[in-house]
Amino acid sequence: MTDQKHIDALVALAGPKGASTDAGEIAPHLREWRDKFNGQTPLMLAPTDTATAAKLVRYCNDHKIAIVPQGGNTGLVGGGIPGLEGRDEVLFSTKRMRGSITVDPDDMTITADAGFTVAEMQAAAADHDLLFPLSLASEGSCTAGGVVSTNAGGVHVVRYGTTRALTLGLEAVLADGSILHDLSALRKDNTGYDLTQLMVGAEGTLGVITKVTFKLAPAEKQLHSCWLAVGSPQDALRLLRSAREATGDRVSAFELMPRFGLELVLAHIPGTTDPLEEAHPWYVLTDIASSSMDPALESQVNDWLEREMTAGTIKDGVVASTLAQREALWRLRETMSEAQKHEGGSIKHDISVPVSKVPAFLEEAGAAVQATCPGARLTPFGHLGDGNIHFNVMQPKEADKQTFLDGWEAMNAMVHDIVTCYGGSISAEHGIGTLKRAELARLKDPAQLAAMRAVKAALDPNNILNPGALFG
Amino acid sequence: MTDQKHIDALVALAGPKGASTDAGEIAPHLREWRDKFNGQTPLMLAPTDTATAAKLVRYCNDHKIAIVPQGGNTGLVGGGIPGLEGRDEVLFSTKRMRGSITVDPDDMTITADAGFTVAEMQAAAADHDLLFPLSLASEGSCTAGGVVSTNAGGVHVVRYGTTRALTLGLEAVLADGSILHDLSALRKDNTGYDLTQLMVGAEGTLGVITKVTFKLAPAEKQLHSCWLAVGSPQDALRLLRSAREATGDRVSAFELMPRFGLELVLAHIPGTTDPLEEAHPWYVLTDIASSSMDPALESQVNDWLEREMTAGTIKDGVVASTLAQREALWRLRETMSEAQKHEGGSIKHDISVPVSKVPAFLEEAGAAVQATCPGARLTPFGHLGDGNIHFNVMQPKEADKQTFLDGWEAMNAMVHDIVTCYGGSISAEHGIGTLKRAELARLKDPAQLAAMRAVKAALDPNNILNPGALFG
Known part of the structure; x- marks a missing residue:
């Protein structure tokens, strides 16, 4: 354990x-919610x-005391929790860094101290008729510092990109x-290595993020949820x-769900109902949005739906006509993780493949799972527009x-091998x-791993920053 | 000079x-065009x-022979030319790396060997009804490897981002x-440091880029140039x-030019004419584009123009109604650098400030220039949508x-000090x-410079990769 004199200091x-x-x-900072x-x-x-x-980090570095930075503690991979695997680590929470949050409507930026939540940043942007595009289930808790350290994704990546x-x-x-x-609000800056981008997704292994400036987008004035x-x-x-083509690339979310996932939601999440009369093997939930009131967009959406129903690609569907309907549709998607907890064990894979390869991947990985674990119930769902599927495998019913x-x-290992084959x-x-x-050690390109280790050693020679993450 | 035995080897x-x-x-590889x-x-x-x-790089590393990677040799900062300042360096051209160029229309990506030009990538994308969004004056010569190494910008950054x-x-x-x-076509990948992003803009100091996968956008079907x-x-x-608000953020270029710049173009570039009858102090050239044929967009543009003329923001203007007219308008902008060569010396600054700060910066920097060099003729022009102005100062007429x-x-130094004050x-x-x-050494944040040097030393311990660039 860390020496008492260091703790006191x-x-x-x-x-x-x-x-x-x-x-x-x-x-509460030591437990992951699952x-x-x-x-x-x-x-x-x-x-x-x-x-x-x-000052605190310098002291830790001088005395070789390991620290684990943590934001809202919503991570799912044990990257922000100290003392795992018996390591001697101090928790470094950035949740109290809440001195300032400022929107610059002219530059369409928001600058926030690390401890503000995504929901708070969304609200601050909305006050200026702007959109903070990041949208994820944990947005009420996850923080500016945390989403940058983990390069968080969510449902709007297809339109607005990742963190x-x-x-x-x-x-x-x-x-x-x-x-x-x-802490730049510049749209263009070519003065050497992009250290900001190096910090994004580094999981606190290269530095403790204290403030961030994010791009904002114009608020969505018009939204069609289907x-x-x-x-x-x-x-x-x-x-x-075809949605992208028909609407001038105004698709802002495009989520895929299997029937079995919907059934779990309907069974376990109170107040949910199937939006359609008959059962279908797969569902898409898509948002098509515009930041101007564009009367043509609605007819573009309707024409697209009609064409695709005639062509047989869409079997059936509903378009939300009220905010309440929209929320009910999105609730089906957003509770799909939670619903799985009620049916026993679930082995998770947060994978991506090139968008075009998702169908082939699902087929091959699904068959491999059934071959090794007959009766396993597959619940692959997620961000089809990004090629990012939460390939969850639930236990056979009686297992x-x-x-x-x-x-x-x-x-x-089996699923990841297939993922790797698909690039x-x-x-x-x-x-x-x-x-x-x-x-990571098993599957990452050796030259990349070596370069990552070299960068880590160069910027954190005493290995005090989140030493258990990434490399271990 | 490099030992003859190494040259032979x-x-x-x-x-x-x-x-x-x-x-x-x-x-031809040793000269810059200006x-x-x-x-x-x-x-x-x-x-x-x-x-x-x-194999070649390994040999150079083993024998501590410095190399300078070069693409299309269109750079403007002496970053791709070997042997400057008396350095002993070998030229490493990637122009012949042209084995393969492939568009994946489903994933909306293009993968090209380093030696393909931007124009070739634009054409390959267009064959699939897609857009390679990078657009810059040197697009016929600059290469995939070069634009990534320098993080090239151009006129479409406001909509599609930099390289x-x-x-x-x-x-x-x-x-x-x-x-x-x-060489990933993934939209999302959180498996450690983003080494691709570290290589982008590193000016060949961290590696020689041999192949790249770029995102493509849907082709622009409809284009209003004003x-x-x-x-x-x-x-x-x-x-x-107001253009962004009125058109649902479909502004794909937004360039600012001063009257004096236009006058130089009209005086020195054959076949150019002033699109308007009277002279005005400043001009904007904007493209508003959609990837779908959207009948509403034209009326949105027209309504916006009318509103802004009524409000007095727009003094006069023309909208191109044919491709030839559009090209004539863009020629005025694209020849503005060249036109300056005919009027004596011009001191260049490729600067950016937060978009909202451009007017204040222009005023302050302009006044400072006039105070130290009375009669200097200012020709600041460029990418207002990105806050990126080519702040060019031309010699007084008789100097x-x-x-x-x-x-x-x-x-x-004087201009850069003002730039720095504006962040x-x-x-x-x-x-x-x-x-x-x-x-860079004078003005960059010391912690950033130190981190850059540490990364460079970690990944290129013998300092063989473009040793004269960035750090020197």
């Missing part, structure tokens, strides 16, 4: 409320300003306690293409949960953390 | 036509495939001769905002050209190369 440096050694206060990760630490640092954060694409600049404390000033039944992922893909879950790593990614949006470290 | 490794020691053949840079080297390497490129935003993945030879395989007279940059900015140009560095960039799209190295 850090508490003193952190100032009033800037640190805690109270186990009860620290406890209970997959449970950490431990004697000390939580939680400074409110960059200068103090820098990486939205991040214009940032400020971060580096391992030696120096402050990286790159729930569409299709016969296959291939047909869903055809729809994605023993623990026995099934004991096969997690073997199942992962895909074993972590499309959740990151590596501690969970997928071994798979 | 590299020529042998490169295979037939893969290298040249012929001064006449090498000469004659600002003239290099020298005894050897040009020009492999056609990655495996050979890797950085378009680059999904790449393959590169690293300093030790290993091959970085990150030439608009305005009273001030502030009014131009107002127009940008001595050389005396004026001798003040280049002092003028740069701007001293190189928005052209890069640092050798030209702005000293200014």
